Amino acid sequence: MKISELAQTAHIPAKTIRYYESVGLIKPPQRETNGYRYYQLRDVETLIFIRRCRELNIPIEDIKQLVAVKQNPEASCATVDNIIVEQLARVRQLQQELALLEHTLSLLVTSCSSDTIQDCCILQSLQSSK
Amino acid sequence: MKISELAQTAHIPAKTIRYYESVGLIKPPQRETNGYRYYQLRDVETLIFIRRCRELNIPIEDIKQLVAVKQNPEASCATVDNIIVEQLARVRQLQQELALLEHTLSLLVTSCSSDTIQDCCILQSLQSSK
DNA sequence: CCTAAAGGTTCCAGCCACAGGAAGGTCAAG
């Protein structure tokens, strides 16, 4: 199949598929004499897998490892576990930071009932707070 | 004062201060014959304000507006309100997305008790889930 | 007076994961 069919099936833009090839996340596919990329059925699987990983915000470098380790049924799960655990840690870290932001911002939003900049509590807080 | 003193006082790297100047967030300061930047006391205030905004993840383009509007005591608070409200909305949006990620990832982490890739529930989930 | 260190300057490149667009080749339908 050609790239746009793969793109539609795996729900990944063709542009992104070429990008994944350029950074070594997927292998360069077969090419015909016209220079077009032609893909196999199992490439759909791989790309869906990659998409799922990206939806979990797993970095491309980590996905490379996952894809590689997936080829080797005898290998240990440790790599996979580590990557997921680390990703979870990153997400939770970000959640904590965002909770702080949310708190501060919502305080700001409710703090000010002024109409002019002169008495704007928001700006005053941003100037001096913390 | 020279840039490194400003940097220390405002807790912003000198490199970042130059960057802020290059993107038009702060005005180019006075220069002496040696080419060095020399800053005023009020530049400290401005940079602290900017740092607070960045700590709230407010985009630089929005901070430009905040800094501009701050010069004009008679102006309406509407711009400020909008920017903060929008920022809060972005943060909450991100929080929702992260909550989903966190949920999925924590399920993945606890799902697998296998030792080898062959039976790894994590990889199987990533292959077929959703 | 010379030197070395510390600090200043500009400019270029890289990060991450793409997206947009230009310029040009290929292919199937009418």
Next chain:
DNA sequence: CTTGACCTTCCTGTGGCTGGAACCTTTAGG
């Protein structure tokens, strides 16, 4: 034969910095 859809490569931009090279200026010490 033309049109339009698809394919190709290559370059640029995104946001907010950060690192580093190459070079100039200032300051302190021997």
